[in-house]
Amino acid sequence: MLEIKNLHAEIETDGREILRGLDLTVKPGEVHAIMGPNGAGKSTLSHVLAGKPGYRVTQGSATLDGVDILEMDPSLRAAAGVFLAFQYPVEIPGVANMTFLKAALNAQRKARGEEEISTPDFMRLVRTEAGKLKIGQDMLKRPVNVGFSGGEKKRNEILQMAILQPKLCILDETDSGLDIDALKIVSEGVNALRSPDRAFIVITHYQRLLDHIRPDVVHVLAKGRIVKTGGPELALELEAKGYADFAEVAA
Amino acid sequence: MNVILPKERRRTRAETELEAAFARVGAGLPGAGREAAFARFAGTGLPHRRIEAYHYTDLRALIASAPEPAGRPSLSAATAAVGADVFAAVGAARVVLVDGWFSPKLSDLSGLGDGVTVASICDTLSSGGSADGLGRLIGPGSAAESDPLVALASAFWTDGIVVRVAPGATMERPLEIRHLASGASVTACVRHLIEVGAGAKAEFLESHESPDGVAIHAHTLTELVVGDGAEATLIDRQREGDQAVRLSSLAVSLGDGAKFDHTLATLGAKLARTQIFATLGAKADLQTRGVTLAKGGTHADATLVVEHVGPGGTSRELYKSAVDDEATSVFQGRITVAKTAQKTDGRMGAHAVLLSDRAEAQAKPELEIFADDVACAHGATVAEIDDTLKFYLMSRGIPADETERLLIHAFLGEVTDAVPHEAVREAIAAEIDGWIDGRGK
Numbered sequence: 001m002l003e004i005k006n007l008h009a010e011i012e013t014d015g016r017e018i019l020r021g022l023d024l025t026v027k028p029g030e031v032h033a034i035m036g037p038n039g040a041g042k043s044t045l046s047h048v049l050a051g052k053p054g055y056r057v058t059q060g061s062a063t064l065d066g067v068d069i070l071e072m073d074p075s076l077r078a079a080a081g082v083f084l085a086f087q088y089p090v091e092i093p094g095v096a097n098m099t100f101l102k103a104a105l106n107a108q109r110k111a112r113g114e115e116e117i118s119t120p121d122f123m124r125l126v127r128t129e130a131g132k133l134k135i136g137q138d139m140l141k142r143p144v145n146v147g148f149s150g151g152e153k154k155r156n157e158i159l160q161m162a163i164l165q166p167k168l169c170i171l172d173e174t175d176s177g178l179d180i181d182a183l184k185i186v187s188e189g190v191n192a193l194r195s196p197d198r199a200f201i202v203i204t205h206y207q208r209l210l211d212h213i214r215p216d217v218v219h220v221l222a223k224g225r226i227v228k229t230g231g232p233e234l235a236l237e238l239e240a241k242g243y244a245d246f247a248e249v250a251a
Numbered sequence: 252m253n254v255i256l257p258k259e260r261r262r263t264r265a266e267t268e269l270e271a272a273f274a275r276v277g278a279g280l281p282g283a284g285r286e287a288a289f290a291r292f293a294g295t296g297l298p299h300r301r302i303e304a305y306h307y308t309d310l311r312a313l314i315a316s317a318p319e320p321a322g323r324p325s326l327s328a329a330t331a332a333v334g335a336d337v338f339a340a341v342g343a344a345r346v347v348l349v350d351g352w353f354s355p356k357l358s359d360l361s362g363l364g365d366g367v368t369v370a371s372i373c374d375t376l377s378s379g380g381s382a383d384g385l386g387r388l389i390g391p392g393s394a395a396e397s398d399p400l401v402a403l404a405s406a407f408w409t410d411g412i413v414v415r416v417a418p419g420a421t422m423e424r425p426l427e428i429r430h431l432a433s434g435a436s437v438t439a440c441v442r443h444l445i446e447v448g449a450g451a452k453a454e455f456l457e458s459h460e461s462p463d464g465v466a467i468h469a470h471t472l473t474e475l476v477v478g479d480g481a482e483a484t485l486i487d488r489q490r491e492g493d494q495a496v497r498l499s500s501l502a503v504s505l506g507d508g509a510k511f512d513h514t515l516a517t518l519g520a521k522l523a524r525t526q527i528f529a530t531l532g533a534k535a536d537l538q539t540r541g542v543t544l545a546k547g548g549t550h551a552d553a554t555l556v557v558e559h560v561g562p563g564g565t566s567r568e569l570y571k572s573a574v575d576d577e578a579t580s581v582f583q584g585r586i587t588v589a590k591t592a593q594k595t596d597g598r599m600g601a602h603a604v605l606l607s608d609r610a611e612a613q614a615k616p617e618l619e620i621f622a623d624d625v626a627c628a629h630g631a632t633v634a635e636i637d638d639t640l641k642f643y644l645m646s647r648g649i650p651a652d653e654t655e656r657l658l659i660h661a662f663l664g665e666v667t668d669a670v671p672h673e674a675v676r677e678a679i680a681a682e683i684d685g686w687i688d689g690r691g692k
């Protein structure tokens with residue numbers, strides 16, 4: 001599904017290279033965890049895949065089902081099936097959550113040549129998915145993420161994911177700032193979305209999230225490259241030993 | 252009539268044209284005080300950047316030429332000027348003025364209820380009726396008196412309406428005042444006097460419209476008295492053509508315990524300046540909000556002069572503008588709190604979003620406080636659309652242009668959502684949408 005080859009990317013303003021020849025293949029139905037020390041390039045990888053401005057790709061490619069996504073603007077990547085759950089979801093005063101969800105869903109459908117969703121169907125969809133994530137009417141009516149707690153913001157990310165039904169979900173440190181109950185709700189939301197034709201990249205520092213969202217593959221990212229790949233046991237090993245070994249490997 | 256501009260200064264072409272026009276038509280215009288008004292204007296001429304109140308809106312530079320004063324259009328020309336009414340859904344009674352002339356045949360004054368009278372100023376004066384109160388709010392001692400645009404409109408006005416709402420009366424439906432243009436490039440000057448008696452309730456809509464390509468200079472001078480304990484709303488929508496000059500002055504006095512809710516929507520004109528001179532009595536409540544959309548090479552200015560005179564008054568001013576291309580928006584707001592106005596609660600905000608690198612916004616909020624027990628604040632911001640918000644919305648599939656639409660609406664929403672009357676809110680939101688559709692075209 002996702003094929004990243006020799007990806008190099010730098011910060012636009014100062015030319016600092018963050019990704020230095022990253023290779024990654026993710027197949028449909030798989031959950032890949034990406035772990036690694038601070039500054040390894042985990043968030044940069046998620047930003048570059050989603051198309052956040054401020055990065056320059058200097059080499060390599062990233063394709064989704066064979067289509068190069070790096071040339072697309074962020075909205076087209078989303079319509080193609082890329083979804084980034086933000087580490088720090090943005091507050092948007094003046095745009096009601098419901099309005100936003102509907103605009104996003106219809107924009108994606110339009111980009112794919114599909115009909116707009118009817119209002120009753122949309123309301124039903126939101127009610128069902130919001131209910132699963134314990135998101136009340138109040139949060140839906142309020143402006144996007146404004147006045148939401150950390151946990152509410154993350155649940156709202158998963159709600160968007162559930163409504164937009166992307167092919168490739170990238171979770172950027174979704175566990176940061178979550179208490180145990182919120183972590184459980186969020187993980188259940190993610191697990192409910194697991195399916196044979198959807199893939200996940202779960203970026204995290206901690207094994208804890210992976211107790212709830214069981215990965216198929218675990219990668220260690222250090223200094224802009226994948227330096228080790230293994231099964232779920234690798235996450236446990238990292239939890240015990242830390243990243244010191246890998247920092248040296250990459251150096 | 253012979254009023255001569257001071258010799259020591261070279262007159263601009265527009266000033267010379269105004270002088271010649273006044274010499275020609277001044278004597279034939281109804282009412283008193285014309286010469287004195289023109290002399291007041293002539294004392295300064297068109298105000299320029301060295302005059303503080305016009306520092307950001309230099310009319311001497313912006314107004315190259317002054318078109319001929321408008322004659323009364325024929326009924327057929329006036330009828331042809333009437334286009335679709337954006338506020339039709341409100342179901343208001345209607346006054347129609349074309350090129351500054353009241354057209355009774357195109358107006359519908361029914362259903363306003365007992366105690367409400369509406370008449371043309373010209374008819375009132377020529378039939379020996381009373382235009383009592385005309386000029387009181389712009390007379391000696393008022394902040395408006397020294398303003399050159401007020402003086403110019405006072406010299407040239409051709410017609411307008413006198414509305415009186417009797418004490419305790421309630422207008423049964425809003426009154427919409429439509430200022431339309433026949434399509435001639437003329438100077439059109441209107442003057443209104445509105446008196447809302449003590450304890451009365453009244454709602455007004457104004458719509459200023461002209462087609463693109465018409466170099467009309469449209470002046471409106473309104474005096475509005477909101478009596479003790481009365482409640483009035485006024486929604487002023489301006490959608491002039493791309494060559495039009497729109498110059499509006501509103502002098503309003505709020506009596507003790509009076510409430511006035513005011514909305515200004517400046518949606519188009521080559522040059523627009525709207526000034527509001529408000530004085531507040533004891534425990535009076537003024538809410539004024541504005542939305543300005545400016546694009547191309549246009550210039551839009553909203554200037555407020557708010558004077559708290561009585562104690563315990565409240566004023567809220569919130570003005571927002573979206574500025575695209577090489578356009579300029581200007582906000583000036585001065586809240587003065589007199590020594591007598593203890594316990595005044597005033598809050599003013601002016602915010603602009605710049606949609607292009609060449610767009611410009613100026614904001615000058617000021618507080619002048621002479622009382623010692625007040626709560627007053629002001630704030631101003633000028634910003635671009637936040638890239639972080641834009642990326643977040645785009646990352647969910649919303650294309651760049653739709654993202655901007657959502658964010659412009661969201662930015663202006665704080666103003667537009669507060670407009671009383673759902674039908675008016677919807678009409679203004681639709682106009683904002685239309686403006687966004689036209690961006691870059």
